[in-house]
Amino acid sequence: MRDAFAKEMTNLASKMNNLVLLSGDIGNRMFDEFKKTAPNQFVNCGIAEANMMSMASGLALSGMRPVVYTITPFTTTRCLEQIKVGAAYHEAPVVIIGTGSGLSYSELGPTHHSLEDMAILRSIPGLRVLAPADKNELIAQLREAVKFNGPTYIRIGKKGEPNLHTNLNNLGICQGNLLREGDQYLLLGVGPILSEAIEASKILEEQGISLGVASLGGIKPIDDNFLKSMLKKKFKAWISLEEHGIIGGLGTALLEWMSEISLDKRIRIKRIGVPDKFIHELGNQIYTRKKLGLDSTGIINTIKSL
């Protein structure tokens, strides 16, 4: 996803002379092409994320389209007030990219985990919170975000995530998409972790359990029409899946959405996410997902327990 981001940024910069990429001393050779294509539109802002974020709003208020890039905790919680006041309150068109989100950098420890970013940023007025499942969804969202008159946060993975979307014409901001058909249960997820759900769905199918899998592409705004159409399908239950803490993210957003639906039409929502605790016993992303029940086996077990 990182490389797709860098490539698409280079593409966009060649067409938009007001696009500017700010990076916080990371992504060593990743932006070489970008720097060649648009040398004046890249600034390494050093290890100073608070300044980088406020500076982005200044650029945005002066007609530029800044895209701020660093590791998720440092581009979100590290500079939260700069996001709230500078970008969101000013409705400044700042695009915030959190790279290596969720447990992508699992083995780097809690300082590098981002399991609260969506919950916190979702509560800020006017800030859109996106979590593309694969690089195609990321590219579609990025293209829209740099044209949008307001701030957008996009949390992405690292590298090597599989392509999950099949309907490439329907990608973008606030677009729900079915990745796999199914009629007993419906899993609604965001981010690359959806690959685990697809795997789970395939295994469950062999066991006679039918699990549909959908990507919501983000948690704010949420695709109301898509959810309403899913509601009509009368699944036994919905399951939410996110590589994020269990509090405040996608699962919570869906519960809030469902609470507005009349009682007779409501469907049970079971949330899958990271428990409300810091993780100290570390391993890579695969290990940690497994340990926390976020991998395909964990998803299968949750569904069987419903």
Place this chain on the structure above:
Amino acid sequence: MTIKSQVNFSNLDQIARKLRKRLVKTSSSAKIPHLGSCLSCLDLLVYLYWEELSINPKDPANPDRDRFLLSKGHGAPVLFQVLAERGYYSINRLEDFGKPGSVFHEHPPKPGYIPGVEAATGSLGHGLPMALGMALAARILDKSYRCYAILGDGECNEGSIWEAAMLASGIKLSDLTVIIDFNKWQATGRSREIMTLDPLASKWESFGWHVQEINGHDFYQIKHALNNARDEKNKPSAIVANTIKGKGVSFMEDNNNWHYKTPNEQELNSAIKELEVSQ
């Protein structure tokens, strides 16, 4: 806990050489990055842990112990090696380094998981302000322990470092000593090119600190500077330690690829060979 007057420099050299080898080996076998960053500040940690700090590895929670924080937390591998060699825990525990379920990974965890680790660092710009808090606690509680933090030069990009710097001198916190591992690199380039870091020593001076500039690989100079810092009773002390990223292995020295890269088998063998002959 008294200060030793005689420093056995050749003993320090031997320890440093042994730990350099272990660092290179672990980085290679467990695929732990930031090897250059570790080799750069190793000599500083060796001096601190064997000569300067008033500590007892068998009693790591003693309330009167000196506090050391590796503010550049990505140097965790060097801290883990030093703590093991100094007797906080058995070297065997490091066999788990980087393994699933281990607490020994790329950054120091919060206290309670690894004896001797005082704070979880890894997000840059937190360690110095925390050390400041610990030093202030000593003053309020009328304790005599001292606090030390090693910062990266790139880490000095962070505003929080300069916020702490202003407050520490403002409240005359002379029991706080900062060592800047001035290896002239950060993650993606030369630290003096990304931001205006120079003149680093006079920056700290203008922020009200007692400042010394030394060669951070010379134990004699390290000793001298730390002694002076202890004698300073009015200001916090900053020691700008000129270091070489990747110090000790010719092909890693001042080559920032070793910020992320881990040695393959051939690189490991050449590094070990060099470290075996060099003195």
